[in-house]
Amino acid sequence: MEKGHGCSFSGMVSTSTLSCTIVVVTLILVRILYVILWGSRPFGRRATKPLITLIVLGSGGHTAEMLNLLVVLQKDRFTPRFYIAAATDNMSLQKAQLLENNLTAENGTRVRNTAQFMQIYRSREVGQSYVTSIWTTLIAMIHALWLMIKIRPQVILCNGPGTCIPICAIAFLFKELGIRWSSIFYVESIARVRRLSLSGLLLYKFRMADQLFVQWPQLQRKYPRATYVGRLM
Numbered sequence: 001m002e003k004g005h006g007c008s009f010s011g012m013v014s015t016s017t018l019s020c021t022i023v024v025v026t027l028i029l030v031r032i033l034y035v036i037l038w039g040s041r042p043f044g045r046r047a048t049k050p051l052i053t054l055i056v057l058g059s060g061g062h063t064a065e066m067l068n069l070l071v072v073l074q075k076d077r078f079t080p081r082f083y084i085a086a087a088t089d090n091m092s093l094q095k096a097q098l099l100e101n102n103l104t105a106e107n108g109t110r111v112r113n114t115a116q117f118m119q120i121y122r123s124r125e126v127g128q129s130y131v132t133s134i135w136t137t138l139i140a141m142i143h144a145l146w147l148m149i150k151i152r153p154q155v156i157l158c159n160g161p162g163t164c165i166p167i168c169a170i171a172f173l174f175k176e177l178g179i180r181w182s183s184i185f186y187v188e189s190i191a192r193v194r195r196l197s198l199s200g201l202l203l204y205k206f207r208m209a210d211q212l213f214v215q216w217p218q219l220q221r222k223y224p225r226a227t228y229v230g231r232l233m
Contacts, residue, residue, distance in 0.1 A: 053078040054153035054182075057085040057092040058161025065189060066159050067099055068233060075103060079114050082151050086163050087119045120147060123162055140166045152180055159187040160197050172208040187213045188226070190233050196223060 055070070057063045063085075081100075085092040100115040123140040124133040144166035156171055158164035164186075171182040186209040188200045193216050196204060203209040204223055212226045220228035 050077060050079045051154040052080060052082070052152065053155045053157065054082045054084060054151055054167070055096070056156070056158040056161060056164040056167060057083060057089070057096060058159070058163060059086070059089045059092060061191065062160045062189065063092040063095055065187070065233060066157070067095060069157070069159070069187060070099060075114075078155060081115045082153065083115065083117045084120050084147065084163070084167070085117075086122045086161070088122060088125070089119075093117045093119070118147065120144060120163060120167070123166060137166070141170070144170045148174065148180070148182075153182050156182050156184045157187075158184070158199075160189045160192075160199055162199055165199055165202060168203060168208050172206075183210045184208060185211050185213070187229075187232070188215065188219065190215045190231060192216070192219065194218065194222075196226075 055066065057066055083093060083096040085096075096115075097117055104114065121136065121140045121143045123137040124130075125136075128136070140163075148167065148170045153171070156164075156168065158168065168184050168186075171180075171184055174180040174182065184203070186200060186203050188196055192200065192214070195201075196214075196219070200212065204212055204225065212223075213229045214220050214223070214226045215229065215231050215233075217228050220226050
């Protein structure tokens with residue numbers, strides 16, 4: 001009799017554990033679905049107050065394209081602006097600072113009131129082995145976590161550099177956990193005509209980007225969830 005009661009109790013515990021697991025998994029899936037569906041809605045009129053904006057810069061052409069986009073950005077709405085570049089990339093931040101200096105000269109404001117400039121560790125340097133990049137990627141993720149907690153951006157703008165992946169991953173995790181909602185806007189480089197870059201592909205496949213823009217119609221046909229915006233350069 002006691003053995004029968006023991007088996008019955010074990011069965012009840014197993015059933016309860018399975019039920020709890022199903023409930024937890026369901027809640028997680030519902031939350032992920034909510035984040036993906038809500039994030040894909042147009043950003044247009046969700047907010048009227050200034051939005052804390054994080055801008056990820058990459059070396060060379062990536063920075064040139066991003067600065068070209070920022071020229072037409074509604075500066076009053078997307079402020080303050082935090083520029084982030086790789087720790088080994090000083091040129092990009094200098095160009096961004098020059099842009100902000102020109103804006104402040106026109107508006108009569110101080111740069112530090114509207115913009116700040118920061119650096120982040122690279123996940124992987126050009127030519128670095130994949131084995132050693134595991135360690136540097138971990139460091140980059142920890143640094144991205146610290147930056148996200150410090151800045152708490154409402155908008156993230158990026159356009160291709162691998163530097164954006166740790167930041168976007170942390171931002172997506174924060175959204176899933178309900179810690180902070182950061183809208184991620186990714187603009188694929190004009191140099192990408194037939195396929196997305198690795199950064200763009202990761203953001204597309206894992207649905208981390210709220211909006212992903214491409215500059216070639218054939219690219220949009222290949223990745224239908226992307227938005228074709230024409231050539232921005």
